[in-house]
Amino acid sequence: MPDGAQPILDVRDLKTVFLTRGGEVHAVNDVSFDLRPGELLGVVGESGSGKSVTMMSLIGLLPMPPAEIRSGRAIFDGLDLLQADDDTLRAIRGARIGFVFQDPMTSLNPVFTVGFQLMEPLRKHMGMSKAQARARAAELLDLVGIPDAAARLKDYPHQFSGGMRQRVMIAIALACDPQVLIADEPTTALDVTIQAQIIELVKDLRRKLGMAIVWITHDLGVIAGIADRVMVMYGGQVVEQAPVRELFSDPQHPYTRALLQTVPSLRGKRAERLRVIEGQPPVLGAPPAACPFRPRCGHALERCGRENPRRLAVRPGHEVACFWDPASGGERHA
């Protein structure tokens, strides 16, 4: 993958807060990452770790209020998305940044044909005529592997299976040749064989079209097969970021290590029971003053309760936010 190239998306210190009746919830805390053209960045974390909220914050898909972006910047192709007005964001959404969501059963509008829904961004962003858009829509359905594409444009979403609907969603997201595709748990709601098909499809489309992809998931197994780089999130912040091989071979953060142990292995000795990470992820009512993972961490040090660790590069391209050093078993010394 192109290394060292100018990032297409550069996010710095993003903070997103939800204003609820019970007070503020700090969903995203100082998240920074970048995405290079053509790269596939995996984002891993439990439910509520802020993966989706981070991505939705960037492009104005969070309802505001209750959400509020407190600070940060997100430079997409020279433009700060967090400062952009609604019209600018609308022109980018669906055209230059495409989205695929988790549940294909509910993500399509049930009362409009698939053709209508697929032609909408084409007509809106590319200024195509109806006939042009229809021809392109058929091409797109064909591209995502839906047989008899031209005829199926007239069908409604309920006439497609779950996997086929997710293919339609991908076709919609890719309709205008976006530079970035954000896939928010696109395979979570699908059964395993369909999941594999969708992953193959995305790999294949990425080879053909060359867009950068952010793939949000809680499934490390999926990430291992497709990502170039992985970002692990916990409690609204990035706890570790590394190239995919390195993350699996040399995980630094106790949370990442614990996550890896929860994945069942087909090879090697059969473990008696799968490991679980005890406890619940935190709901942050205030910006964390200590490490958010500390209550569930098996290696917590005294310092972890006093301050929230900053991200540190342990190697070029591999950053971790933790005071504990797996090599020495004691405190990390930068």
Next chain:
Amino acid sequence: MLNYTIRRLFMAVPTLIFISIVIFLLLELAPGDPMAQVPLTVPAEVKQKMREALGLGEPAPIRYWKWLTQIFWVEPLHLFDSLFGTNFSDGYQRAISWQTRSPIFDIIAQRIPQTLWVVGVAYVVAIVIAIPVGVYSAYRQYSLFDNVGTFVTMIGFSVPPFFSGVLVIVIFSVWLGWFPSIYDTTLRVTDWDSFLAQLRQMVMPVMVLALQITSQISRFMRASMLDNLNLDYVRTARAKGVSEPTVILVHVLRNSMIPVATVIALGIPSIFGGAIITEQVFKVNGIGQLLIGSIEANDLPMVQTLTFIFAVLIVLFNLIADIIYGILDPRIRYE
């Protein structure tokens, strides 16, 4: 869809026959004497003869059968005759009102226009107001507009027409003198002046009825919009970069209209039923007033026929509501 419609129409026949029996038996069991309004000076045996002349001497099944044939055979024949100048209905007795001794359907034909004008216009006004109000209230939930809307609809819901009707009469007729308090049925619309007079006399009854109907429909519309606004497909539409008006008025509205259209369709029979109370308050001599008057006068054939017509309309609009449902929602297939 066509198959389904035809099947439903056939299925409606036993339903309606059953309803007609229930209506007939209910009124048969109700106490009351059609001769009660005849002066006491008329001797009892004369009254008895009058009752027999009305057909009351015959057993109930025979009277039921006669009523049924009059409504389903004689009246359609008569209608055909009057449309095409034929004589098929000659020699058949038409269904007669005991109170006025004139054919029931002639009276209904006289009363229907008033009801349709007042109640029908109120219904249309209500729909035209209620849908935008419901949509905007939901889109800006808990905004000032929504809160004011909620307050007004609660009032519209809870204040009965016999109160709001009298209230608007006091305000607009007595104090301000803008509108007449009594609806003049004899008014013929021939020029602009009489048209204006017709509008003026319609304003208050339409206002009272529309307030009530608007409240109902806008609440439904709001609730249905709110159900849809947070669904995933709305986020998808936004993620496609579709403009906000398109998201709301195309994607969400189309889905939200499904239950609302059903409610609107099912409400239409009540137009024909007339707004009984409102017609009384404003002296609109429409169908609602006709029904009340007939009940008070023990005019059994009229009450039976009117009630049965309402039943037919309700069955019919139930079917229409189902068909609209199928058109709006492609997931529903009536095959």
